Amino acid sequence: MERAVSAVSKPTCGAVAIFVGTVRGFSRGRQVSYLEYEAYPEMAIAKMRQIEQEIREKWEIEGIAIQHRVGRLGIGVASVVVAVSAPHREQALEACAYAIERLKQIVPIWKKEVSPDGSYWVGMGS
Amino acid sequence: MIAMKVKVKLFAAAREIVGQGEVAVDVREGSTVGDVMEHFFARYPKLKGIAGSLVFAVNREVAQRGASVQEGDEVGVLPPVSGGSGV
Numbered sequence: 593m594e595r596a597v598s599a600v601s602k603p604t605c606g607a608v609a610i611f612v613g614t615v616r617g618f619s620r621g622r623q624v625s626y627l628e629y630e631a632y633p634e635m636a637i638a639k640m641r642q643i644e645q646e647i648r649e650k651w652e653i654e655g656i657a658i659q660h661r662v663g664r665l666g667i668g669v670a671s672v673v674v675a676v677s678a679p680h681r682e683q684a685l686e687a688c689a690y691a692i693e694r695l696k697q698i699v700p701i702w703k704k705e706v707s708p709d710g711s712y713w714v715g716m717g718s
Numbered sequence: 719m720i721a722m723k724v725k726v727k728l729f730a731a732a733r734e735i736v737g738q739g740e741v742a743v744d745v746r747e748g749s750t751v752g753d754v755m756e757h758f759f760a761r762y763p764k765l766k767g768i769a770g771s772l773v774f775a776v777n778r779e780v781a782q783r784g785a786s787v788q789e790g791d792e793v794g795v796l797p798p799v800s801g802g803s804g805v
């Protein structure tokens with residue numbers, strides 16, 4: 593997270609907005625033991641760059657950093673970090689919220705919830 | 719009939735059903751994404767069962783089933799992503 597913040601911090605900025613997504617211990621009434629994240633790395637990075645382009649067309653921002661972990665993640669661990677810097681806080685906050693929503697929509701990263709009674713790919717309706 | 723080779727990358731539930739994340743497939747020249755997928759649906763009925771929810775990519779760009787594939791293309795088989803609204 594500190595790496596993301598320092599990557600986007602610039603003297604021209606008055607704001608850095610940060611979103612941190614963490615692994616929840618319960619999901620849809622089930623206890624979660626841990627999560628397994630899987631990515632299509634080359635396409636995921638291309639889609640993250642697309643999100644940056646979309647944001648730069650909508651808001652005046654300086655820097656943006658998006659990081660996503662893959663593999664096995666325990667409860668409470670940060671899975672995703674988005675940091676956006678801008679001259680003013682409104683742009684930074686709005687762009688940061690947009691980035692995480694778009695990330696969930698278009699970036700090919702999958703999550704498997706592993707619980708004591710089985711495991712489930714999220715999004716498969718199971 | 720001229721055969722060509724495409725690389726198919728499968729992820730998440732699709733990868734688990736097929737048992738591997740990358741498969742080289744020989745298809746006829748002029749084939750589409752849908753033709754490539756028939757190769758898998760015939761062998762893996764469980765994959766056919768989730769066919770309606772799958773999204774496809776050709777060379778890392780989202781593509782329709784009718785999109786044509788070329789020799790050496792990379793076809794991605796993408797189940798719904800964690801946000802739930804598809805790639």
